[in-house]
Amino acid sequence: MPAAGERSAARREATGRRLARFAALRGKAARPGEFWDVVAVTAADAEQALGYRQQLAEKLSRKELPLGVRYHVFVDPPGPKIGNGGSTLHVLRCLEDLYGDKWTSFIVLLIHSGGYSQRLPNASALGKIFTALPFGDPIYQMLELKLAMYIDFPSHMKPGILITCSDDIELYSTGVTETVAFDKPGFTALAHPSDLTVGTTHGVFVLDPSSFSGEGGLAYTSCHRFLHKPDIETMRQCGAVCVRGNCSQLRSSGDHSDSEMDSECVYTDSIFYMDHSTAKQLLTFYKQMGTLCCEIDAYGDFLQALGPGATQDYTKNTSNVTEEESRLVEVRQKLRSLLKGTMFNVIVLNNSKFYHIGTTQEYLFHFTSDSKLKRELDLLSVAFSVFSDEAETLDQSASIIQSILEPGCSVGAGSVIEYSRVGPGVSVGKNSIISGSHINLKVDIPSNCFLSSLSIKINDQVKYVSMVFSVEEDFKKSVKLLSDIHSLKFFGVGLLECLDLWGVEVSDQLFSSENTRLGLWTARIFPVCSTLSESVRMSLKMLNSVQHMSAFKLNAFKLLSVEEMLTYKDVEDMLKFRKQIYDKIRLQRRKEKSDL
Structure with missing residues (x-):
């Protein structure tokens, strides 16, 4: 088995080839069978869909995209959340x-x-x-x-x-003669070797070693059974644990010693395919259900x-469900009856890595640390940005993306x-995220700070x-009763203390949520301002008051929660700000070329 460095180099080379193929297709019409017939993106509501369509049009x-493709944004039906499974059924319709x-x-x-990306x-x-x-x-x-990463798939895929x-993000390499083909009936999933702890937060395949057709x-x-976020003992008992580099050598629950632990792995999920016959079955089921009332x-x-090893135990297990609806078990059982016996194929990608960037911590780690993803994708410290050599400091591990940094900032x-403009005299601390902001005052932004600015529209006025x-x-943390908000914290300080510093009254009007989700996501604490730079200044003053335990009264402002900010968001104005940055960077690039 190749060494880790060789495997990583192979993934980097394969990734570079795919990116080059995609780059050659951007702005050109793809030949029949060369690319997707349809690229569909799901959205949670009409406002989100409008924003997606505007960005696609731009x-x-x-x-920047291949032409001649049907790009669609499909909105989940109004009413209760239906989850990504429900969204899949709705897209088919x-x-x-x-x-x-x-x-x-x-x-x-x-x-x-x-989703609303709360993490x-x-x-x-x-x-x-x-x-x-x-x-x-x-x-x-x-x-x-x-x-780009899926560019090889369409030409080896049946409808x-x-x-x-x-x-x-899935990065992988295969042998010169090996092809990832989605051409079998039923379901076909990609599988990636992962540590056992990773398996506890993903889907895990129990593979059938007797049916391997490649090395x-x-x-x-074929897959014997699929486990959804199983504990390690369940993985062992079900025969999902393999010897790394030899997926046909499975381990029983008692067959492991301390010296072998490092070489153990499970095969975890990422993307999956279903053929049209299966899709039509699911569509018929969706039509018969009428309205889905559960996730x-x-x-x-x-x-x-x-899979032949599937049991019906999962249909009654609601431990991973955010809200348990009364009909969930019934819907799961109907789906199980419908899909039972459907072929379940797995393509094992032994030299592959699955990266998740759905949280602030993952985002910072993969974009700034010396991570495998950074090396294999050749991520840059300064990407499509204006950055003056006169800037005081730019740490090599920082990441600047489509932004303008003026001299004298660090x-x-x-x-x-x-997507930000950072003026002179601005010092950004370590491990911080600055997004969509215009900072034009002399300020020290502390380490571990998350700052993101939004344009909103209220009564036809942009604010x-x-x-x-x-x-x-933890943006998802919430309490159900107003009397319990003492457990909530803002930048490590109790929310009640912060509210006192800001002069914000604790009342039924403090939170925007109508379903007793009281947390930082729904707390009305952020001031509405008439300019982008002013909104940054006010929010940083809020933070400063908490860090120094000094009063900064918000009485004169209309206050919104993050939940409300997203409801009132003005996508057009946010994209306009990004375009201003884009145009200035393009202009600067042309000026630099002409000066050479």
Whole structure:
């Protein structure tokens, strides 16, 4: 088995080839069978869908995407959340409504991007699939990277749907003669070797070693059973644990010693494909159901029904469900009956890595630390930005993405600045995220700071709000009663103490949520301002008052929660600000060329 360094170098080389192939297609019409017939992105609501469509239109006008492709944004139906499984079913119906029977001949890429990105809020307003990456000229976003990484798939795929999420990256290499083909009936999933601890937060395949038809970088096999976020003991008991580098050598629950532990792995999920026959079955099921009133998980509820070893225990297990609806068990059981016996194929990619960038910590680590992802994607410290050599300090581990940094500013180690203008006299601490902001005052931004600015529209007037938190904040944490908010913290300080410093009254009006979700996400604490730079200044003053325990009264301001900021967001104005930065960078580039 090749050494880790050789495997990483092979992934980097394969990734570079795919990026080059995609770059050659940008702004050109793809030949039949060369690219996707349909690229579909899901959105949670009409406002989010509008923002997605505007960004897609802009990319197409700049010729940043392949042409001649049907790009669609499909909105989840109004009402209760339906999960990515429900969204998948809804997209199938939308495709049939748009194209009739013709859709069954399409090769479709379906990207789930309908969440509000509470764990990475700089992606909340404009979508995780439009998260900027520190490379490319102009910069790539997650959408372009997805399209590039899957560039080899369409020409080896029978009509069907390939399903992926918007906040993960899969890098892999195979042998020269090996091909990843999605051409079998039923479901086909990619599998990646992972540590056992990683398996506890992913789907894990229990493989059938007797059916392997390949060795080395790639192997085709059938799946005996799929485990969704299992504990380590369950992985062992079910026979999911393998010897790293030899997936056909499975281990029983008692067959391991301390010396072998480091070589153990499980094969975890990422993207999966279903052929059109299976998709039509699921569409018929969706039509019969009428309205979905519960969250369905495309991985947990589709894949757990598959394989000869599948049991029905999962249908009653609601430990991974955010809200347990009364009909969830019934819907799961119907899905299991429908899918039972469907073929379940797995493509084992032995030299592959799965990266998740859905949280602030993952985002900072992969973009700034000396991570495998940074090396294999050749991520840059300064990507499509104006950065003066006169700037006081730019730590090499920092990441600057489509931003303008003026002379006299400094950026600390491990920080990311995207779509921002940073003026002289600004010092950004370590491990911070600055997004969509205009900072034109002399200020020291502390380490571990998350600052993200949004344009909003209220009563047809454009205003600005900047959210500021610690990057370590748990935005999903909430309480149900007003009397329990003493457990909430803002930058390590109790929220009640902060409210007192800001002169904000504790009342029923403090939180915007109507469903008793009281937390930092729904707390009305951020001041609405008339300019972008002013909103940054006010929010940083809030933070400063907490750090120095000095009063800064917010009585004169209208205050919004993050939840409300997203409701009122003005996508057009935010994209206008990004375009101003884009145009200034282009102008600066032309000036530099003419000066040479």
